[in-house]
Amino acid sequence: MTTNRLARETSPYLLQHADNPVDWHPWGEEALERARREDRPILLSIGYSACHWCHVMAHESFENPSTARVMNKHFINIKVDREERPDLDRLYQAAHQMLTGRGGGWPLTMFLTPDQVPFFGGTYFPPMPAHGLPAFTDLLERVAGFHREHPDRIREQNAAVVENLARTVAHGDQTGRLDEVPITAAREQLAGAFDRRHGGFGDAPKFPHPTNLRFLLRRAAGGDREAGEMARASLLGMARGGLHDHLGGGFFRYSVDARWEIPHFEKMLYDNGPLIALYAEAARLFDDAELRAAAEGIGEWAMREMQFGEGGYFATLDADTDGHEGGFYLWTPDAVRAVIDEAHFLPFELYFGLDRAPNFEGEWHLRVARPLPEVAEMLGQDAAQVERMIAEAGSTLFQAREGRTRPHRDEKIVTAWNALMIGGMARAGRLLERDDFIASAERALEFLRNNLLSGETLFASCKDGRIGQPGFLDDYAFLLDALLELLQARWRDSDLSLATRLADALLDRFEDESGGGFFFTPNEHERLVARLKPLADESTPAGNGVAASVLLRLGQLIAEPHYSAAAERTLRTAWSALNSYPHAHASLLFALEETLTPPAFLVVRGEGPALTRWRAALENRNGTRQLAFFIPADADLPPFLAEKRAEAEGIAYLCRDRICEAPVRSPEALTVPIGPIAGG
Numbered sequence: 001m002t003t004n005r006l007a008r009e010t011s012p013y014l015l016q017h018a019d020n021p022v023d024w025h026p027w028g029e030e031a032l033e034r035a036r037r038e039d040r041p042i043l044l045s046i047g048y049s050a051c052h053w054c055h056v057m058a059h060e061s062f063e064n065p066s067t068a069r070v071m072n073k074h075f076i077n078i079k080v081d082r083e084e085r086p087d088l089d090r091l092y093q094a095a096h097q098m099l100t101g102r103g104g105g106w107p108l109t110m111f112l113t114p115d116q117v118p119f120f121g122g123t124y125f126p127p128m129p130a131h132g133l134p135a136f137t138d139l140l141e142r143v144a145g146f147h148r149e150h151p152d153r154i155r156e157q158n159a160a161v162v163e164n165l166a167r168t169v170a171h172g173d174q175t176g177r178l179d180e181v182p183i184t185a186a187r188e189q190l191a192g193a194f195d196r197r198h199g200g201f202g203d204a205p206k207f208p209h210p211t212n213l214r215f216l217l218r219r220a221a222g223g224d225r226e227a228g229e230m231a232r233a234s235l236l237g238m239a240r241g242g243l244h245d246h247l248g249g250g251f252f253r254y255s256v257d258a259r260w261e262i263p264h265f266e267k268m269l270y271d272n273g274p275l276i277a278l279y280a281e282a283a284r285l286f287d288d289a290e291l292r293a294a295a296e297g298i299g300e301w302a303m304r305e306m307q308f309g310e311g312g313y314f315a316t317l318d319a320d321t322d323g324h325e326g327g328f329y330l331w332t333p334d335a336v337r338a339v340i341d342e343a344h345f346l347p348f349e350l351y352f353g354l355d356r357a358p359n360f361e362g363e364w365h366l367r368v369a370r371p372l373p374e375v376a377e378m379l380g381q382d383a384a385q386v387e388r389m390i391a392e393a394g395s396t397l398f399q400a401r402e403g404r405t406r407p408h409r410d411e412k413i414v415t416a417w418n419a420l421m422i423g424g425m426a427r428a429g430r431l432l433e434r435d436d437f438i439a440s441a442e443r444a445l446e447f448l449r450n451n452l453l454s455g456e457t458l459f460a461s462c463k464d465g466r467i468g469q470p471g472f473l474d475d476y477a478f479l480l481d482a483l484l485e486l487l488q489a490r491w492r493d494s495d496l497s498l499a500t501r502l503a504d505a506l507l508d509r510f511e512d513e514s515g516g517g518f519f520f521t522p523n524e525h526e527r528l529v530a531r532l533k534p535l536a537d538e539s540t541p542a543g544n545g546v547a548a549s550v551l552l553r554l555g556q557l558i559a560e561p562h563y564s565a566a567a568e569r570t571l572r573t574a575w576s577a578l579n580s581y582p583h584a585h586a587s588l589l590f591a592l593e594e595t596l597t598p599p600a601f602l603v604v605r606g607e608g609p610a611l612t613r614w615r616a617a618l619e620n621r622n623g624t625r626q627l628a629f630f631i632p633a634d635a636d637l638p639p640f641l642a643e644k645r646a647e648a649e650g651i652a653y654l655c656r657d658r659i660c661e662a663p664v665r666s667p668e669a670l671t672v673p674i675g676p677i678a679g680g
Contacts, residue, residue, distance in 0.1 A: 050316035095161060425440050535573075559640035
């Protein structure tokens with residue numbers, strides 16, 4: 001079998017294309033220098049291993065020798081795994097939006113001049129004209145011809161593209177007043193976009209938008225009943241729909257319809273990390289067993305299927321099985337009957353709609369079709385008994401499904417995504433009293449500490465022992481956030497030390513000292529067409545928003561005002577964006593809230609058994625945004641915390657904005673509750 005240069009890579013996505021007849025290069029100086037030397041345009045293709053439409057385009061075009069000949073004749077072809085190079089993905093997704101006026105996606109197909117500036121682009125292109133798109137080979141000939149025949153027009157456009165990309169880098173007024181206006185506006189915008197029938201926001205395709213749901217949960221914890229109803233309805237809609245894997249736990253990436261019924265079947269670590277925290281918070285806030293079950297299902301899936309022996313969490317599960325999208329997850333009534341008896345089949349059939357028309361290519365993807373009370377009434381049985389039988393049937397079907405050919409798993413370790421799952425597992429473990437979740441998060445952190453941290457430098461990913469690029473903004477910010485979550489779940493001095501090291505590195509290597517905020521790439525990163533400063537939440541929270549929040553909290557915890565000052569500079573940089581599109585910047589709004597009204601935080605010092613008693617007493621209270629740290633008497637602490645002297649039976653210090661009240665010696669004496677979404 002003939003292979004191309006991708007055969008030397010470790011990325012599962014790149015290796016999927018190693019035997020293409022396309023003369024693929026990985027991104028690097030060899031390919032870029034060749035493009036400059038031969039004055040040939042670059043065809044840049046960005047995707048990831050679990051992406052269904054990436055597979056489709058690969059089978060239709062990149063595996064086709066005729067198409068490959070056209071690509072090899074006219075272009076230097078570069079394939080990029082967006083999980084290894086999120087810097088390139090962010091940059092060229094932004095350029096796609098600028099050039100086409102439409103959002104991008106994967107596969108991303110961009111055409112660059114030899115100096116890396118994009119002059120044309122799109123996403124998926126079919127092999128034959130369809131859906132208003134040209135045939136891919138026709139497009140290749142036309143793009144190559146335009147590049148050859150109109151160099152002046154391309155140079156003129158490229159200058160405008162570079163200028164416009166530079167304008168997207170915010171430089172805010174560092175003297176203006178911060179207020180609650182964008183917080184109020186975001187609440188109104190989310191109410192206006194809320195789907196009151198199915199939950200979530202907007203129409204198809206429908207994404208979970210965890211940062212917006214977290215924003216609503218914070219409002220709900222503060223007494224906003226309507227915000228709570230929107231958050232709860234959305235979380236229940238997703239949990240009952242096909243976005244949720246009802247047998248194996250965890251959530252798929254997004255729904256192709258407004259009802260949450262049919263997903264694209266890839267499972268991403270970065271979705272499930274924030275979602276487990278959300279479901280755990282909501283379960284505690286609303287005392288809802290269904291939401292708790294969804295949270296626990298995510299955690300159990302993550303430990304069972306995504307965490308490997310050394311501790312790290314793998315990146316993704318593929319959408320396809322043996323070339324069939326969703327094949328691993330689909331059923332027919334006959335296949336179900338072959339596994340469970342008729343007594344269990346009847347409630348299972350009614351609950352999941354197997355008595356209705358198939359909903360995905362002649363088969364059934366499970367989603368709740370009828371409420372449990374309705375199923376019980378139809379069968380004339382007790383609801384608790386019906387619920388038990390459905391659960392037993394689901395367990396049996398899960399075991400049967402385990403014998404199927406499994407979707408491909410991308411076993412790359414992505415630091416930022418691991419951090420999201422570590423933080424989510426730590427918070428869910430604390431709120432749901434699942435010590436196994438906290439232990440799982442600790443193991444993943446130790447893997448990152450031992451394998452992806454060198455001195456003060458984090459690395460963005462690793463696979464098969466090979467380390468990827470030096471880390472990006474999200475790697476540092478998300479891991480900082482995860483460390484604060486773990487410190488609330490259980491205190492370790494080494495984690496606080498790591499948090500301060502990462503915070504200092506974040507400021508030293510990513511902060512825009514003149515304009516405020518943080519660049520996505522570090523100062524020493526290779527020079528690209530533009531250096532972006534992402535502010536808006538996307539499929540993951542905005543790195544600038546998370547950085548601002550964690551720097552505020554760390555600054556409060558150890559009384560380091562320069563951390564809080566950097567967070568405030570970030571908010572001022574983002575102020576125009578916050579006021580223009582408030583609901584798109586929920587992560588930054590969290591930091592804004594805590595700048596305007598610093599949250600209380602509690603430090604409890606004592607011996608181990610006493611700390612356990614204090615935690616149990618405090619975390620069963622209702623509360624909103626307070627943080628609580630239960631610190632052993634023998635901890636080695638920085639000065640501000642070391643001043644909080646320990647007592648064997650526990651002593652508590654309630655602090656806000658670096659000022660602490662008189663210590664108290666019983667949980668009942670505290671004036672501010674520490675409640676279920678502490679740290680949220």
